[in-house]
Amino acid sequence: MVIGVPREIKKEEYRVAVTPSGVGELKRDGHTVLVEAGAGDGSGFTDEEYLDADADVVDRESLFRKADLVVKVKEPLPQEYDLIRDGQAIFTFLHLAPNRELTEVLLDKRVSAFAYETLEKDGGLPLLAPMSEIAGRMAPLMGSFYLQRMHSGAGILPSGTPGVMPARALILGAGVVGTNAARVSAGLGIDTVVANRGPARLRRIDEIFSGRVKTLPLTRGNVEEHLRYADIVIGAVLVPGGRAPVLITREMLGLMKKGAVIVDVSVDQGGCVETSRPTTHDDPVYVVDGVLHYTVANMPGAYPRTSTIALTNATLPYVRILAGSGVENAIREDPSLKSALNTYAGAVVHGALAESLGLPCRDIEELM
Numbered sequence: 105m106v107i108g109v110p111r112e113i114k115k116e117e118y119r120v121a122v123t124p125s126g127v128g129e130l131k132r133d134g135h136t137v138l139v140e141a142g143a144g145d146g147s148g149f150t151d152e153e154y155l156d157a158d159a160d161v162v163d164r165e166s167l168f169r170k171a172d173l174v175v176k177v178k179e180p181l182p183q184e185y186d187l188i189r190d191g192q193a194i195f196t197f198l199h200l201a202p203n204r205e206l207t208e209v210l211l212d213k214r215v216s217a218f219a220y221e222t223l224e225k226d227g228g229l230p231l232l233a234p235m236s237e238i239a240g241r242m243a244p245l246m247g248s249f250y251l252q253r254m255h256s257g258a259g260i261l262p263s264g265t266p267g268v269m270p271a272r273a274l275i276l277g278a279g280v281v282g283t284n285a286a287r288v289s290a291g292l293g294i295d296t297v298v299a300n301r302g303p304a305r306l307r308r309i310d311e312i313f314s315g316r317v318k319t320l321p322l323t324r325g326n327v328e329e330h331l332r333y334a335d336i337v338i339g340a341v342l343v344p345g346g347r348a349p350v351l352i353t354r355e356m357l358g359l360m361k362k363g364a365v366i367v368d369v370s371v372d373q374g375g376c377v378e379t380s381r382p383t384t385h386d387d388p389v390y391v392v393d394g395v396l397h398y399t400v401a402n403m404p405g406a407y408p409r410t411s412t413i414a415l416t417n418a419t420l421p422y423v424r425i426l427a428g429s430g431v432e433n434a435i436r437e438d439p440s441l442k443s444a445l446n447t448y449a450g451a452v453v454h455g456a457l458a459e460s461l462g463l464p465c466r467d468i469e470e471l472m
Contacts, residue, residue, distance in 0.1 A: 105427040106136045108171025110164060111143040114178045116385035118146025118408035119415065121175040121196070122423070126416045127157040135427050136160065138167045147412040168192075173431075175423055177415065178402060185209050193431050195423060197221055197235075199401075200446055201347040201460040202374035210447045216431045220419065221372075222345040222454060223444035229344060231422070231444075233280050234414035236369075238404040240284025240340065243367040244273060244292060246398050247336035250365045250389055256396060258363030260335050263293035270295050274330045276322060276351055276376060277340035278305035281369050285338045286317045297330055327351060331359045339368035339376040345446065346456035347374040354378045354392075362394035371399040432472055442468065 107130060109122045120143045122130070127137045139159040141151055151161050168174065168187035176196035180188060182205075188194070190213045198219035200207045210217045220231035229236075244262075251271060253259035264270030273289045275282050278300035289296040290313055298309050299322040306319040320326050331337065331352070337360075341348050348370040357379065368380040375381070379392045382401035389398050404411040422441060426434045434441050435448075445453055451466035452458045458465035 105430070106138065106170050106172045107423070107427055108138045108167040108174045109140065109143055109159075110167055110174065110176060110184075111140040112146075112177050113181055113183060114384075114402060114405075117178055117402050117405045119177045119402075119405050119412045120144045120147050120149060120408075121177050121415070122420070123147075123412060123416045124149055124153040124157040124159075126420045126423075127154060127159045129420060130424065130427065131158045133424055133428060138162050138171055140164050140167050144412075147408040149412075173423075173426055175419070177405075177412075179203065179206055180209075188213055188215060190214055192216075193426065194218065195220070195419070195426065195444075197372070198446055199372045200457055201343075201345065204461055207447065207452070207457070207461060207463075211450050211452070214450045215447060216445065216449075217447040218426070218441065218444040219345065219446045219454075220444070222446065222456075223422065223440050224344065225440045229280075230440075231415075231418050232342075234418050235404045235411065236280035237284050238407060238411055238414065239369050240281035241288045242403050242406065243281070243285045243338045243340070243369055244289040244294065244336065246388075246403075247273070247338065247365045247367045248292060248294075250396050250398055251335060251363070253363075255389070256363065256391055257365060258335060258361060260363075262336075271335040272333050273297065273336040273338065274299065274327075274334040275338045275340055276327070277342070277370075278302075278309050278319075279340065279342060281340035281342070282338070283309065283312070285340055285369075286313065289336075289338075290316050294336070297334075299326055299330070322351070324351075328356060328359055331356060332361075334360065335364050337364065337366045339366065339370045339380070341370050341376045342373065343456060345454045345460075347460045348376045350376060350378050352377040352379075357393040357395050360393075360395050363396070365396045365398060367398045369403065372401050375399065435468065435472070
């Protein structure tokens with residue numbers, strides 16, 4: 105199969121979908137790998153390293169024209185829509201629930217669109233997990249940074265100091281993002297509370313942190329109560345393939361302290377804060393009702409070397425399956441890849457996505 109690895113064009117996105125080492129694995133499997141010139145520069149991988157791995161370094165138009173499978177990091181942007189070939193397969197973070205325009209492009213072009221964030225295995229999300237770990241660990245750091253007064257924050261030192269209380273953090277969600285956010289938040293000395301809808305994950309948080317992180321049920325009443333005291337709020341909820349639920353309304357911002365910081369990690373899926381909108385690393389924050397919002401939609405892109413290696417470690421086995429078996433056989437043979445499929449043959453085939461966009465959901469078996 106011909107596999108294409110384009111350069112990411114999302115603003116301030118420095119990751120690349122496959123490392124030179126990953127290219128070497130695909131070449132040993134007998135595939136042709138096209139890498140766009142400069143694709144790895146932001147992650148510290150040169151064109152020469154890709155050439156040494158026996159990749160073909162090509163221009164963008166040639167890559168999209170020739171590739172049967174395009175492997176990316178982030179969703180295609182409007183500038184790439186015309187490059188996508190009818191019937192092509194794409195494997196990337198898609199986050200289609202808040203992006204009807206891209207969904208319609210994929211449907212019109214009958215693209216087999218596989219989303220990293222919906223691929224499930226053994227009850228987990230193995231391709232989302234490494235990026236969620238990084239984003240979760242970043243979230244308290246970003247919140248702490250923007251608490252500085254020169255950034256319009258409240259001017260509170262997160263760790264406190266002898267005789268002065270530390271900052272308070274409220275983390276909404278106890279999944280991979282929330283657990284990693286709690287780890288760093290508690291490590292910084294922040295008074296940390298995690299809220300979650302299911303008790304099992306709260307018990308796990310309590311076991312991991314031996315009571316150093318407080319837990320509570322994720323109810324509107326609890327959110328409203330703790331918003332009054334929080335200096336940092338981290339949105340860490342996820343509905344695989346669907347839109348994140350809104351847990352903080354515009355009205356609820358009025359409960360928060362001026363200069364508090366919201367880090368909405370779930371902004372990729374529409375955000376769990378009503379006032380969230382995607383931002384970029386070069387302009388990451390804005391203020392609504394005196395509350396800072398950090399809503400960068402590709403947080404791990406700030407640390408591209410670490411993120412690229414971690415992502416390739418997770419995705420490469422599935423790229424090899426797709427390329428080795430072909431799209432249709434891979435879907436039949438691997439339930440995980442079937443769960444990653446969002447659109448196929450001009451139809452939405454993922455239930456949560458269909459529900460989010462109000463579109464019919466087709467059974468993949470009927471389309472193959």
